[in-house]
Amino acid sequence: MSHPTEPRYPGFSGPPPQYPQQGPTAPPPLYPGASVLSHSSPGAATHPPSDPQAPVHPHDPAHPQPGTPPPGISAQQQPRATPGPRTAPDDLDYRNGPGNRVHFKAYQRGTDATALGQLLLYIPGFLMSLLVVGMVAGILDAATGLPYWLPTAAWAISGGLVFHRPTEDFFARHLLRLQRPLPQEAARLEPVWREVTARAGVDGRRYQLWIEDSEDLNAYAAAGHIVGVTRFALEHLPSAQLAAVLAHELGHHTGGHAWSSLLGYWYSLPGRVAWRVIRAVVVISLTLAGYFSRLATGFLVLMIAGITFATITVLYGLPLVLLVVPYLMAAVGRRAELRADRHAAALGFGPMLAEVLHTMHLAETRGREHAAAGKPLADEGTLARLLSTHPDYPTRLHRLQPYLRPQG
Known part of the structure; x- marks a missing residue:
């Protein structure tokens, strides 16, 4: 069946592909997301192409050709996925279509x-949590006769639930407020995810795709197998930019950032809860003492200081280390983001990821200008920068520059 205005696709040098025959007058099939994507900046109004038989993507970035190493890596570092013909008039070069062979890496994650830095920084919190759990177990042993070791052992092995699929499902639904993709969302998301994982040499079926009902441009990598994107990103990003976002989240999984962060958070949770309880008790006690007399307040302050000093002495200064850990954790988190960016760029998504980061930077700047209401923008404080778990956008864009330069 001939087509009156055959579309031309980037990187395709052969004759135009033939659409499947569906009858003497059937039009070419529509592809998932082809008529709803906006190839302008997120937040702009979306419009279907004027010619439904020949979808046009005016703002698509240039994409690496199959078999051509992206800037910054050699041909030997490319994932071995056999290129095939384009199967959809989209802005992403799908190389793992039907009939193509994808070679998975021997080690799917590392x-x-x-x-490792995250896990090491969680050790002081783990020790404090172990102390809290041990105290609770001792109280239960004295009150109910429950063996002392049982609660402690149960808490110690509970970290394995990070990789338990039903627990992950509960975590995604009720804590992260994520939803399973609807059929039309899955038809849009899954081909892009297959392309990303094929380039990385990773079995994408090991992971679970989720959707957050949000109007923000964001994505998530959590637990052992959760990969989530916001509905805004799914509906407004071109496929190549969506692939770059997913490749970034895959980098968190293959680098071990997602599971180590959640595991450390879980094992330090009892210590953090105990600290918040102690802090609340101290604040309430000082407030009540202030109603009676300054003498009572002074006596209470001296008593708290004595208990604190004794605790620090007995625990060899461990509580003081906890004061520095949040700053070190934030620094490690910023490093993890840069590594995930590099992972996406090494797969050939550097230019697309840079476009997404630039768009997010503009949105953040405009939001701050709107909040300032005409006043000069105040610089972010040093303390806030030190506690930020994400690098600023200029830093991330600067680190992507080696992957954006053409190779001479």
Whole structure:
């Protein structure tokens, strides 16, 4: 069946592809998301192409050709996915279509230096939590006769639930407020995810795709297998930019950032809860003492200071280390984001990721200008920058520059 205005696709040098025959007068099939994507900046109004038989994407970035190493890596570092013909008039070069063979890496995920750093920084919190759990177990043993070791052992092995699929499902639904993709959302998301994982040499079926009902441009990598994107990103990003976002989140998983962060958070949770309880009790006690007399307040302050000093002495200064840990954790988190950016760029999505980061930077700047209401923008404080878990956008864009320069 001939087509009156055959579309031309980037990177395709052969004759135009033939649409499947569906009858003497059937039009070419529509592809998932082809008529609803906006290839302008997120937040702009979306319009279907004027010619439904020949979808046009005017603002698509240039994409690496199959078999051509992206800037910054050699041909030997490319994932071995056999290129095939384009199967959809979209802005992403799908190389793992029907009939193509994808070679998976022997090791699907690892633990890089960032993940190890996270685990090491969680050790003081783990020790404090172990102390709290041990105290609770001792109280239960004295009150009910429950063996002392049982609650402690149960808490110690509970970290394995990070990789338990039903627990992950509960975590995604009720804590992260994520939803399973609807059929039309899955038809849009899954081909892009297959392309990303094929380039990385990773079995994408090991992960679960989720949707957050949000109007923000964001994505998530959590637990052992959760990959989530916002509905805004799904509906407004071109496929190549959506792939760049997903490749970034896959980098968090393959580098071990997602599971190590959640595991450390879980094992330090009892210590954090105990600290918040102690802090609340101290504040309430000082407030009540202030109603009676300054003498009572002074006596209470001296008593709290004595208990604190004794605790620090007995625990060899461990509580003081906890005061520095949040700053170190934030620094490691910023490093993890840069590593995930590099992972996406190494797969050939550097230019697309840079476009997404630039768009997010503009949105953040405009939001701050709107909040300032005409006043000069105040610089972010040093303390806030030190506690930020994400690098600023100019830093991330600067680190992507080696992947954006053409190779001479």
